[in-house]
Amino acid sequence: MKNNKGRKVFGWSLLLIALGFFCLQMGSLFVQARFDASYIDDRLFYILNMIIVICLVLSIWLLLKPAKKITISLTIIFALFVIANGVLLVNRMEDTKNILSVSPNWQHVLSIKQDVQTKEAVYYRSYYGILARPKERLPYEMDGEYQVEWLAKDVAAFTYKATDQSIQQFIATYGDRGSGTSYYYVGGQTHGVWQAKDTKVINDQEGISITHNGETEVFDWDHIEQFGTLAIVLKRNNEATWTIALKENFEVHSDASRETVGNIALYKASLKESEPILLNYQGEKE
Amino acid sequence: MKTLIIGLASIILVGLITGMFVYENRDEVKLPQYQIDTEEPENNPNATTQTEPQQEDLWPVDGEEISYSLQNEELHITYDKGKSWVTVPVEKDKLFAGEYNGNKQSLIDTSYILTEKRAAFLYAEGANWESQTVGIVYSEDQGKTWEETIVTDSFPALRYRKVDFLNDQFAYVILSGGRTMSQEGTQPYLSNDGGKTWTQTNTPETTRLVSDGAFINEKTGFLSYGTINPEQPDLYITEDAGESWEMASFQMPKKYEAVFVTAEMPVKEEDHLAVLVNQGPNGDYLGGKVKGKFISKDNGKTWEFSEEVQPSEEQ
Numbered sequence: 001m002k003n004n005k006g007r008k009v010f011g012w013s014l015l016l017i018a019l020g021f022f023c024l025q026m027g028s029l030f031v032q033a034r035f036d037a038s039y040i041d042d043r044l045f046y047i048l049n050m051i052i053v054i055c056l057v058l059s060i061w062l063l064l065k066p067a068k069k070i071t072i073s074l075t076i077i078f079a080l081f082v083i084a085n086g087v088l089l090v091n092r093m094e095d096t097k098n099i100l101s102v103s104p105n106w107q108h109v110l111s112i113k114q115d116v117q118t119k120e121a122v123y124y125r126s127y128y129g130i131l132a133r134p135k136e137r138l139p140y141e142m143d144g145e146y147q148v149e150w151l152a153k154d155v156a157a158f159t160y161k162a163t164d165q166s167i168q169q170f171i172a173t174y175g176d177r178g179s180g181t182s183y184y185y186v187g188g189q190t191h192g193v194w195q196a197k198d199t200k201v202i203n204d205q206e207g208i209s210i211t212h213n214g215e216t217e218v219f220d221w222d223h224i225e226q227f228g229t230l231a232i233v234l235k236r237n238n239e240a241t242w243t244i245a246l247k248e249n250f251e252v253h254s255d256a257s258r259e260t261v262g263n264i265a266l267y268k269a270s271l272k273e274s275e276p277i278l279l280n281y282q283g284e285k286e
Numbered sequence: 287m288k289t290l291i292i293g294l295a296s297i298i299l300v301g302l303i304t305g306m307f308v309y310e311n312r313d314e315v316k317l318p319q320y321q322i323d324t325e326e327p328e329n330n331p332n333a334t335t336q337t338e339p340q341q342e343d344l345w346p347v348d349g350e351e352i353s354y355s356l357q358n359e360e361l362h363i364t365y366d367k368g369k370s371w372v373t374v375p376v377e378k379d380k381l382f383a384g385e386y387n388g389n390k391q392s393l394i395d396t397s398y399i400l401t402e403k404r405a406a407f408l409y410a411e412g413a414n415w416e417s418q419t420v421g422i423v424y425s426e427d428q429g430k431t432w433e434e435t436i437v438t439d440s441f442p443a444l445r446y447r448k449v450d451f452l453n454d455q456f457a458y459v460i461l462s463g464g465r466t467m468s469q470e471g472t473q474p475y476l477s478n479d480g481g482k483t484w485t486q487t488n489t490p491e492t493t494r495l496v497s498d499g500a501f502i503n504e505k506t507g508f509l510s511y512g513t514i515n516p517e518q519p520d521l522y523i524t525e526d527a528g529e530s531w532e533m534a535s536f537q538m539p540k541k542y543e544a545v546f547v548t549a550e551m552p553v554k555e556e557d558h559l560a561v562l563v564n565q566g567p568n569g570d571y572l573g574g575k576v577k578g579k580f581i582s583k584d585n586g587k588t589w590e591f592s593e594e595v596q597p598s599e600e601q
Contacts, residue, residue: 015291022298029305033312045309049302056295063291081302088310184387185415188443191466205416205442205466221416252387284468 011062018055021048031131040111040124040132041098046089053078053085101148101156108174110156114142119163123172140168151245151265151276155230159240159269169240169269173228177262178252186232187224189252190244190264194279201244201266201279208234210242210266212277217241233269240269247278344371347392352400356391363405365428372429376409383410383418384444384463396448405429406481408437408449408459416442420461422449424481437461437475437484445470446496452503457481460499460509468514469493474507474528487528494520500551502559506585508534508552516547516566523586536563536580536589545571546578558583562595 025048032038039045057078061071097114099121111124111132119141124132140162147159154174162168178184187203194201200211207220219234219241226232229252231245243266246252250262260281267276346353346368354363354374361374361381381397382390399406406424417440425432442464451457455478462472470493475484494511501507505527511520521534538546546563553560562577575597580589 015294018298019294022301025305026301029308033308049306052298052302056298060291060295064288077299081299085306088306178387185385185443188385188465205464222414284466 007062011059014055014059014062018052018059021052021055025049025052028131035131035133037127037131037133038124040109040126040130041100042092042096042113043089043098044130046085046092049085050082053081097144099146099148099158101150103153103156103174104150105153108154108156110148110158110172112138112158112170119143121160123158123170138168138170140164140166145271147271147273149267149274149276151231151243151267152248154248155228155245155265157231157243157245157267157269159271161271166237166239167269167271169233169243171227171231171233171243171245173230176229176252177246177250178229184229184252186226186229186244186246187221189246189250190260192260192284193282194264194266195282196266196277196279199266199277199279201264208244210234212266212268242269243267245276344368352402354393354398354400356393361393361407363400363429365402374405374407374423374425374429375432375434376407376423377411380409380411381407384415384447385465386444394447396450399449399451402428404451406449406451408447410441410444416464418442418444420444420447420459422459422481426480433482435482435484438473438486441473442471446472446499448499450500451481452501455480456501456504458501458507459484460496462496465495468495470495472496472499472509472511474499474501474509476501476527478504487524488530489528490522490531490533492520492522497548498551502552502554508549508586510549510551512548513567515568517544518547519549519563519589521549521561521586525585532587534582534586534589537591539591542578542591545569550577552582552586555581559586560592561586561589 028039057074060066060074066074095116097116099112099114101110109126111126112121113124114121121138121142122134123136123138125135126132143161143163143165145161149157151157156172158170158172160168191203198213202209207218208224209216209218219236223235224232225235231243233240234242234244245265245267247263247265250264264279265276266279268274344355344357344362346364347355351367352365354361356378359378361376361378362371363374364371378390381393386394397408404424404426406422408420408422410418410420412418419436419439420441421434421436423432423434437459441461444461444463445465446460446462448460449457457477457480459475460472462470464471473489474487476487477484490509492511495513497510497513499507499509505525507524507528509522518538519536522531523534524531545565547566547569548564550562550564559582561580563580564577565571565574577595579592579595581592582589
C-alpha cells in the first residue's frame with residue numbers, strides 16, 4: 001500500500017517535471033522566434049527534449065501500469081524520439097561549436113558559438129539565463145584552441161588561436177565601474193604605477209610598460225584596445241599579449257582629485273593555464 | 287485520470303515533435319549589422335524603413351527659444367523652441383571626444399556657443415587618442431550655411447574645453463589635455479578674424495589641471511589652475527594676448543588662507559575687475575558654498591579681499 005503511494009507521488013512528480021520543462025521549451029521557442037534569439041547553448045534544446053520524454057515515459061509507467069504490450073510499444077516510440085534527438089544533437093555539434101563559461105558568481109554566462117565549417121565565431125549575450133542573442137563577431141577566425149578565464153566576476157577573457165596561428169583575445173564585459181551612464185577610458189583611469197610581487201605596470205602618457213619576471217615590454221596607446229569599460233588588451237605584432245581588467249573594487253572617478261581606489265588584474269594572453277596577477281596602486285610615476 | 291495522463295502525454299509528444307521541426311528549420315540567428323549588410327535595397331523596397339532606427343521627435347534640451355537637441359545620435363539646433371530644426375554637420379561623438387565622463391544628453395557647458403548671431407561647436411576627431419584634430423563647426427546665419435575651421439591639428443585627449451567670442455572678430459579657445467593624474471597641458475588659442483584662423487599663444491609655466499580660463503578683451507586673459515587639493519588661488523594673467531603670463535597675487539586675509547583657493551573668471555565691474563574665489567572641491571567653510579570676492583584695480587595683477595559672497599548673492 002505504502003509502496004503504491006510512493007510510486008504514485010513519484011509518477012506525478014515526473015509528470016509535472018515533464019510538463020514544466022515542456023512549457024519552458026515551448027515558451028523559449030516562441031521567444032526565440034519572436035525576438036530573434038537562440039538558446040545560449042544549441043545542445044540545450046535536444047537535452048531538454050530527452051529529459052521531457054524520459055520523465056514522461058517513466059511517469060506513464062508508474063501511474064498507469066499499462067499492459068506489457070502497450071509498455072513495449074510506448075517505450076519504443078519514446079526511445080525512437082530520444083535517439084532522433086541524440087542524432088540531431090550530434091549533427092548540431094558537428095555544425096556549431098558551443099563554448100560556455102559561467103562567471104564565478106553564477107550571474108553571467110560567456111557564450112561563443114563557432115561555425116565549424118567557416119571557423120567564424122560569434123559572441124552571444126545571454127538573456128534570462130538560457131536565451132542569448134548574437135552581439136558581435138570575433139575579429140579573427142578561430143583555429144579551435146581556446147582558454148577562458150574570469151578576471152573579475154563580470155570580466156571574462158577569451159583567449160583563442162586564430163587561423164593565422166596568432167594568439168588573440170576577446171574580452172566579454174558585463175557591467176561598468178562608473179555610474180553606468182557614461183563611457184570612460186580604462187587606460188586613462190588606470191594611470192600610475194601598479195605593483196605585485198614580481199610584476200610592475202607603469203601607465204603614463206606614452207603608454208603602458210609591463211615588467212614581469214625582470215623583462216620589460218612597452219605598449220604605446222595605438223596598440224591598446226579597449227573592451228567595454230572594464231578591460232584593455234595590449235597588442236604586439238597584431239597579437240594579444242596582456243590584458244588589464246578593472247577588479248570589482250576599482251572605483252572610476254571623473255574627478256582627477258580623487259584617489260585611485262581598487263585593484264587591477266593583469267593576465268597573460270596564452271593558451272596555457274595562467275593565473276591573473278592582482279596589482280596594487282602605488283601612486284603616480286615619479 | 288487515465289485519460290488526463292494519456293491526453294497530456296500526447297499533447298507533450300506532439301508539441302515536442304512540432305517543436306523539433308520548427309527548431310531544425312528556423313533561420314539562423316544573425317548579427318544585427320550582418321542583416322543590414324546582406325539586404326539588397328533594390329530587391330527590397332522596404333529595406334530602408336526596416337533597418338533605420340526609430341526616429342524620435344526632437345525637443346529642446348532646456349525648453350528655451352534658442353536651443354539644441356542631441357536625440358537620434360545627432361546634434362540639432364532650433365531657433366523657435368523646437369518648431370523647426372537644423373542639423374549641425376558634426377558627428378555627435380566628436381563633440382564628446384577625449385576625456386569626457388557624462389551621459390551625452392547635453393553638450394559640455396563651455397564647448398559651444400548658441401546665440402541668435404552665432405552657433406559654434408568645438409569638436410575633436412582622429413583615431414589617435416594622443417593626437418587629435420580640434421576644430422569648430424560654426425554658422426552665422428542660424429544654420430543655413432556651416433563652416434569648419436581647425437583650431438589645432440594635434441592635441442592629446444581633451445579634458446577641459448572652452449570657446450567664446452567676445453565680438454565679431456575676437457574669439458578664444460582654451461583646451462587642456464593629456465592628463466596624467468594631476469598634470470596636463472593647457473593651451474589657449476586666439477582668433478582675430480571671427481574664428482577663421484587660430485593662433486596658439488604661449489602658456490604659463492605650470493602643468494596643474496586648469497579649472498577655468500577666459501579672455502576679457504583682445505589683450506587680457508586669465509587662466510585659473512588647481513582642481514586637486516588647491517591651497518591658494520593659482521591665477522595667471524596675460525596682458526599681451528598670451529605672449530607672456532604672470533601669476534596674479536592675492537592679498538589673502540589670514541582668516542581665509544586655505545579657505546578660498548580656486549579663482550573663478552574675473553569680470554569687469556565699474557572701474558575695476560572683480561573675481562570670486564571659491565573653496566575648491568574639498569571646501570567646508572560655512573558649508574563650502576561661500577566664496578570670497580576680490581577686487582583688482584591694476585587690471586588683475588593684484589587682488590584685494592572685498593567681501594564674503596553667499597551663494598544666493600552671486601551675480
